[in-house]
Amino acid sequence: MREIIYDAAVSLDGFIAxxxxxxxxxxxxxxxxxxxxxxxxxxxxxxxxxxxxxYGYGFGLEPGARAYPHMDHHIFSTTLSLPDEADVTIVRSDWRSHLDKLRAGDGAPVYLCGGGQFAGWVLQQGLIDRLILKLAPLTLGAGVPLFAGGQLTTQWQRRSVTHYASGVTLLEFTR
Incomplete structure (x- = not known):
């Protein structure tokens, strides 16, 4: 079974943007x-x-292209429109079933990129196996939270802590 790993930069006050x-x-x-x-x-x-x-469009990503060329892409959206020749998969329904199939497959871990609403939903489904948080030494005051949506208490076990000279602290947790 493949892990789903939420690997995100986060501010001291819990925002990813x-x-x-x-x-x-x-x-x-x-x-x-x-x-x-x-x-x-x-x-x-x-x-x-x-x-x-x-968000990648602002950095030159063309609609339908892969943001990470070596990864298989699955975009969860009921409203996203992409060209017919898109090199990504849009998941419009049965999100839970689709994630269960991804996890059941063989291969490298699944990267949960971004956050907010979607990460909150994945957490509520109990599908995040590991958190890797790049804790930045700043506060944003408002913005996109690490997890949005309904509240769900989840217990995590700290796996490692790495301090960088840049001021960033890498925190890794498993569920």
Missing amino acids: GPGGDASAFPGEGDHIAPYFDRLAGYGTVIMGRHTYE
């Missing part, structure tokens, strides 16, 4: 960046919601 989805306050340079790219290389599939996928 500021108002309007602005993530520019997060440190984009430093000794925490190379380990992130190393982790990305180890994922085989990426799952995300529409807002996270469309």
Whole structure:
């Protein structure tokens, strides 16, 4: 069974982006960046919601293209429109069943990219196996929360803590 790993940058006050989805306050340079790219290389599939996928458009991602070329993409949305020749899968219904099939397959772990509403839903389904949080030394005050939607108490066990000179602390938890 493949793990679903939520690997996200988060502010001290629990936001993965500021108002309007602005993530520019997060440190984009430093000794925490190379380990992130190393982790990305180890994922085989990426799952995300529409807002996270469309966020890539601001960085040159073409609609229908893969944000991470080596990963199989599954975008969970009832409203996203993409060209017929899209290189990503849009999941419009039966989200739980689709995630169960992804988890049951063989291969590298599944990367839960982005967050907010979709990550909150995946958490409520009990499908996040591991959290990898890049805790940035900043507060945003408002924006996109790490988990949005209904409240669900989930117990996590700390697996590791890594402190970087950049000020970022990497926290890893398992369910």
